[in-house]
Amino acid sequence: MNKIGYLGPKGTFTEMAAVSIFAGEELVPFETIPACMDALAAEDIDRAVIPLENTIEGSVNMTLDYLIHKHNLPIIGEVTVPIEQHLMVHPSRAEQWREIEDVYSHPHAIAQCHDFLTDILPGASLHYTNSTSAAAEKLHDDPSMNAAAVANVLAAEQYGLTIVNENVHDYENNHTRFVVLAQEASMELQPAASRTGDKTTLMVTLPSDFSGALHQVLSAFAWRKLNLTKIESRPMKTGIGNYFFVIDVDQLMDDVLLPGAVAELEALGCGVRILGSYPCLFSVEEIESTEKKPIPK
Amino acid sequence: MNKIGYLGPKGTFTEMAAVSIFAGEELVPFETIPACMDALAAEDIDRAVIPLENTIEGSVNMTLDYLIHKHNLPIIGEVTVPIEQHLMVHPSRAEQWREIEDVYSHPHAIAQCHDFLTDILPGASLHYTNSTSAAAEKLHDDPSMNAAAVANVLAAEQYGLTIVNENVHDYENNHTRFVVLAQEASMELQPAASRTGDKTTLMVTLPSDFSGALHQVLSAFAWRKLNLTKIESRPMKTGIGNYFFVIDVDQLMDDVLLPGAVAELEALGCGVRILGSYPCLFSVEEIESTEKKPIPK
Incomplete structure (x- = not known):
C-alpha cells in the first residue's frame, strides 16, 4: 500500500481529489502545502495531492513557488474537482x-x-x-x-x-485543479473512465521585453499547431522586471513537436523547465457510498 | 469624509493598503469581498479596497469573477503591499x-x-x-x-x-496587489511620492483556437510597442474551451495606441472590456507612528 499525502484536514476538496484517484491507499493529511511537499521530497510519502489553482484551501502561488524554487518534484497527474458547496x-x-x-x-x-x-x-x-x-x-x-x-x-x-x-455557491462551473506529485516522472495514472486529456506544463523564463518576447514564445507553439490551455505570467522573486510564464500545452511530451518548441525557445534566450507531462483526470462528486436523500427546497 | 470599504478584519494587509492611501478617511471593514463590492455598487461606501492577487486574505478568482460577471465597477488605482510576516x-x-x-x-x-x-x-x-x-x-x-x-x-x-x-516568511520579495474600486472612473489617486507607474487592465475574450488567436492578440500590442506586465488566461464560466484573458498594459489609456489596439482586437472577433486605467501606488510598511523597538535575533 502506498502512502498518499494531501493537504488536510479530512473532509476537504483536496481529500475528495485524493480519494478519487487513490482509493484503497493510505491517505495522510498534512497541515500545509510546504509540509506535504517536504515529506514527499524526504520520501516519507510516495505521492502528494495538493491544490494548484486558487481554492478555499490553498494557494496557487505557494504551490508554484515551492515547485519552482525549492523542490524538483514532477507533476504526474492533474485532478479536476467540481467545487460544490x-x-x-x-x-x-x-x-x-x-x-x-x-x-x-x-x-x-x-x-x-x-x-x-x-x-x-x-x-x-x-x-x-x-x-x-x-x-x-x-x-x-x-x-x-x-x-x-x-x-x-x-x-x-x-x-x-x-x-x-444543494449547490448554494453563487457561480456554476467552479472547478479546482489539484496536482499529483511524485519523486520521479511516471505515467501510472491512466484510469480510462475519468481521463479527459493530457497536459505538459512548462515554466519559461523571459528576462526582458515582456510583450515582444512573449509574442515570440507563442510563435514557437503557434506555428507547430501546439494548443495551449493556459498561460500565466508571474514575477520572478529576484526583482521587478523579470518574469516567468507557466504554460500548459494540451498533449504529452512527444518526440518532435514539443522538443522542437523547447529548443527554439532556448535558442531565443529563454529558460525552459518541464514541470510535468501527465494525464488529466476528472473527479466525479459521487464518491464512495453516498446515499442520496431527497432535498427539501 | 469619504467611506472606504475594505476586506476586513482590522489589522490585515488589506487594511494596510487602505490606510496607506486613504489615511484620515472613514475605513469600514467588510467580512467578504462580495459584500464589500455590493456595498460599493449600492453606494453605501464611496471606494472599496480589495485584494486582486492571491494572498492570505483573499482570492484573485473571486475578485475577478465578481468584477467581470456581477458588477461594473472600474478600478481607479492599484496598491502594492509587501507581505512581511x-x-x-x-x-x-x-x-x-x-x-x-x-x-x-x-x-x-x-x-x-x-x-x-x-x-x-x-x-x-x-x-x-x-x-x-x-x-x-x-x-x-x-x-x-x-x-x-x-x-x-x-x-x-x-x-x-x-x-x-522580523520577516519570518520563507521567500523574500512577496508583494500583494490590491485594487481600489469606485462607482465611476476617476484619476483622483495621484500621490507623487509612492506612485510607481500606471496601468490599463483589459479583459479580452477569445472564443476558440487559444494559441493561434492569443498570438494574434499579442501582435496588436507588440507592433505598437505597448508593454504588457501581466497576462493570465482564465476559463469562462460558460463552458470548457472558452477563455478570457486579463492583460495589464503599463500605461494609461491614451488617444491613439491603446484605442487602436482595442479596435484591432475587436476586428479580429475578440471581445474587449476595459476594467480600468489607473495609477499604481506602493505602500511602504512604516505607516502611522510605529515606534521601532530593537529586535533581538
Whole structure:
C-alpha cells in the first residue's frame, strides 16, 4: 500500500481529489502545502495531492513557488474537482432549517455563497472556521446549536449531517485543479473512465521585453499547431522586471513537436523547465457510498 | 469624509493598503469581498479596497469573477503591499520567546513561514486562526498563554505585541496587489511620492483556437510597442474551451495606441472590456507612528 499525502484536514476538496484517484491507499493529511511537499521530497510519502489553482484551501502561488524554487518534484497527474458547496444541518434540525440563526464555514466558502446567504437566510449570523469540514465537525459535536454549515458532500457524510440545500455557491462551473506529485516522472495514472486529456506544463523564463518576447514564445507553439490551455505570467522573486510564464500545452511530451518548441525557445534566450507531462483526470462528486436523500427546497 | 470599504478584519494587509492611501478617511471593514463590492455598487461606501492577487486574505478568482460577471465597477488605482510576516509575543514574554510552546496564525501564513518555524521553533505546536490579526488578538486577550503569533506590523501595534523576529516568511520579495474600486472612473489617486507607474487592465475574450488567436492578440500590442506586465488566461464560466484573458498594459489609456489596439482586437472577433486605467501606488510598511523597538535575533 502506498502512502498518499494531501493537504488536510479530512473532509476537504483536496481529500475528495485524493480519494478519487487513490482509493484503497493510505491517505495522510498534512497541515500545509510546504509540509506535504517536504515529506514527499524526504520520501516519507510516495505521492502528494495538493491544490494548484486558487481554492478555499490553498494557494496557487505557494504551490508554484515551492515547485519552482525549492523542490524538483514532477507533476504526474492533474485532478479536476467540481467545487460544490451545500448547506447542511444536524439531522434533528433538517425540518426547521429555515429557522437557523447561525451559519458556519471557511471565510472563502461564505464569500462564495454570498448571494444565497443574503437571499435565503438574511437574518443568520455568519461565523468563520478554519476549513469547511471544521464547520461540519462543529455541528456534529454540538447538536444543540441552531446552526448550519456550508461544506462539501464528503464533510456531510463524515459528520453525519443532512444536506438541506444543494449547490448554494453563487457561480456554476467552479472547478479546482489539484496536482499529483511524485519523486520521479511516471505515467501510472491512466484510469480510462475519468481521463479527459493530457497536459505538459512548462515554466519559461523571459528576462526582458515582456510583450515582444512573449509574442515570440507563442510563435514557437503557434506555428507547430501546439494548443495551449493556459498561460500565466508571474514575477520572478529576484526583482521587478523579470518574469516567468507557466504554460500548459494540451498533449504529452512527444518526440518532435514539443522538443522542437523547447529548443527554439532556448535558442531565443529563454529558460525552459518541464514541470510535468501527465494525464488529466476528472473527479466525479459521487464518491464512495453516498446515499442520496431527497432535498427539501 | 469619504467611506472606504475594505476586506476586513482590522489589522490585515488589506487594511494596510487602505490606510496607506486613504489615511484620515472613514475605513469600514467588510467580512467578504462580495459584500464589500455590493456595498460599493449600492453606494453605501464611496471606494472599496480589495485584494486582486492571491494572498492570505483573499482570492484573485473571486475578485475577478465578481468584477467581470456581477458588477461594473472600474478600478481607479492599484496598491502594492509587501507581505512581511513577523513573529510576535506578549511583551511579558519577549525575553523568553524561544521557549514558547504554541504558534497561532492563519493557515496560509503558517505555510508561508514553514522553513522558519521548522528550523527555529521545531517543538512548537501550530494552531490556526481565521486571520493573522485574530492570532494577535488572541495573545493580547490572554497574556498567560506561552504562545507567539505570526502577523504583520499593524496587528502588532493594534494589539500591543512585541515583534521578536522580523520577516519570518520563507521567500523574500512577496508583494500583494490590491485594487481600489469606485462607482465611476476617476484619476483622483495621484500621490507623487509612492506612485510607481500606471496601468490599463483589459479583459479580452477569445472564443476558440487559444494559441493561434492569443498570438494574434499579442501582435496588436507588440507592433505598437505597448508593454504588457501581466497576462493570465482564465476559463469562462460558460463552458470548457472558452477563455478570457486579463492583460495589464503599463500605461494609461491614451488617444491613439491603446484605442487602436482595442479596435484591432475587436476586428479580429475578440471581445474587449476595459476594467480600468489607473495609477499604481506602493505602500511602504512604516505607516502611522510605529515606534521601532530593537529586535533581538
